[in-house]
Amino acid sequence: MKHAIVFYFSHTGQTKRMVEEFAQGLSETFTVEMIPVEPSVAFDFPWKINDFFRRFPDTYGPSLCPLTQIPEGVWRGHYDLVVLGFPIWFLSSAWPIHSLFEMSEFQKLVNGRPVVGLVTCRNLWLTGVDRANARLSKMGVQSIRNFVLRDPSPAWASVVTTPRWMFTGKRGPFLFFPKAGIPDTSFATVRDFGRRWGASNSLSRGDCNVDAMLVPNVTEYLMEIVGSKFFRLSALMIERVTKRGSILRDVALLLFRVNLVLLICALFVLGRVAEFVAKSYFRRLIDVRVESSLCIQSQI
Numbered sequence: 001m002k003h004a005i006v007f008y009f010s011h012t013g014q015t016k017r018m019v020e021e022f023a024q025g026l027s028e029t030f031t032v033e034m035i036p037v038e039p040s041v042a043f044d045f046p047w048k049i050n051d052f053f054r055r056f057p058d059t060y061g062p063s064l065c066p067l068t069q070i071p072e073g074v075w076r077g078h079y080d081l082v083v084l085g086f087p088i089w090f091l092s093s094a095w096p097i098h099s100l101f102e103m104s105e106f107q108k109l110v111n112g113r114p115v116v117g118l119v120t121c122r123n124l125w126l127t128g129v130d131r132a133n134a135r136l137s138k139m140g141v142q143s144i145r146n147f148v149l150r151d152p153s154p155a156w157a158s159v160v161t162t163p164r165w166m167f168t169g170k171r172g173p174f175l176f177f178p179k180a181g182i183p184d185t186s187f188a189t190v191r192d193f194g195r196r197w198g199a200s201n202s203l204s205r206g207d208c209n210v211d212a213m214l215v216p217n218v219t220e221y222l223m224e225i226v227g228s229k230f231f232r233l234s235a236l237m238i239e240r241v242t243k244r245g246s247i248l249r250d251v252a253l254l255l256f257r258v259n260l261v262l263l264i265c266a267l268f269v270l271g272r273v274a275e276f277v278a279k280s281y282f283r284r285l286i287d288v289r290v291e292s293s294l295c296i297q298s299q300i
């Protein structure tokens with residue numbers, strides 16, 4: 001039997017569930033070893049709002065998230081497949097995953113191996129997946145196939161329901177808003193993907209999961225493109241000008257939050273205009289980008 005190793009970080013459990021479903025399907029043809037990537041000091045849940053935003057410069061900056069020890073034996077194993085499960089944080093892979101990427105043992109382990117990425121998010125996954133793809137490609141992975149699950153509710157709803165869930169722990173529907181997060185039906189599809197991956201051991205491009213629900217609309221695409229630039233620039237400035245843990249950093253993060261809300265409002269309007277004026281141009285752009293983010297074909 002072939003052997004797969006699964007590294008995953010999950011805070012509220014969505015990525016864990018996705019990874020477990022995939023492993024169930026895969027285990028028909030692979031032996032599967034699960035390695036949780038855990039911060040040595042667990043993040044609170046529900047989040048305190050300041051702690052949540054303090055993770056923003058961390059996600060982009062040089063500081064690494066201290067992790068609990070990964071058993072030494074893991075690095076000596078031989079694996080036919082590496083699976084990496086992570087949530088999107090601030091249009092990037094979550095902070096603890098950056099620490100995993102920096103480990104020389106991990107870099108050696110993935111070199112020359114196929115990688116399957118299992119990614120969960122609210123709705124903006126594209127630039128986060130691209131960043132992870134770029135890091136993994138530098139480590140010399142053989143191929144990358146990403147599978148993404150998102151909250152299916154429209155952006156105007158999930159932009160309210162996800163923060164409500166993160167900051168209060170309340171996930172259920174309220175007023176005219178739907179339940180936050182990824183529905184059970186989406187998780188069910190992952191088991192089949194694991195089963196099919198195990199059976200064919202590498203899916204052709206035709207099998208790439210370009211599910212219509214994953215394709216961003218023009219507004220979401222602009223949020224990814226403009227937002228990732230805004231995030232990178234803001235994180236760089238915050239890192240340069242303020243010290244980790246200082247009051248000045250919290251003030252800068254407060255300003256960042258105000259700017260973020262303004263940017264989201266502006267992009268909701270701009271997205272509608274762009275959709276009206278140049279929908280087919282954006283559609284072509286988005287389709288190409290989505291496929292190349294999910295399937296790194298050239299190395300397969």
Ligand SMILES: Cc1cc2nc3c(=O)[nH]c(=O)nc-3n(C[C@H](O)[C@H](O)[C@H](O)COP(=O)(O)O)c2cc1C
Pocket residue numbers: 009010011012013014015016052055086087088089090091092120121122123124125162166
């Ligand atoms: C600090 C933080 C930042 C987040 N940033 C994004 C984001 O940029 N885009 C997005 O679609 N979802 C974002 N989310 C939502 C998570 O990606 C989503 O809830 C994910 O499924 C959580 O995975 P988990 O349950 O395994 O922890 C963020 C969540 C947190 C906690």
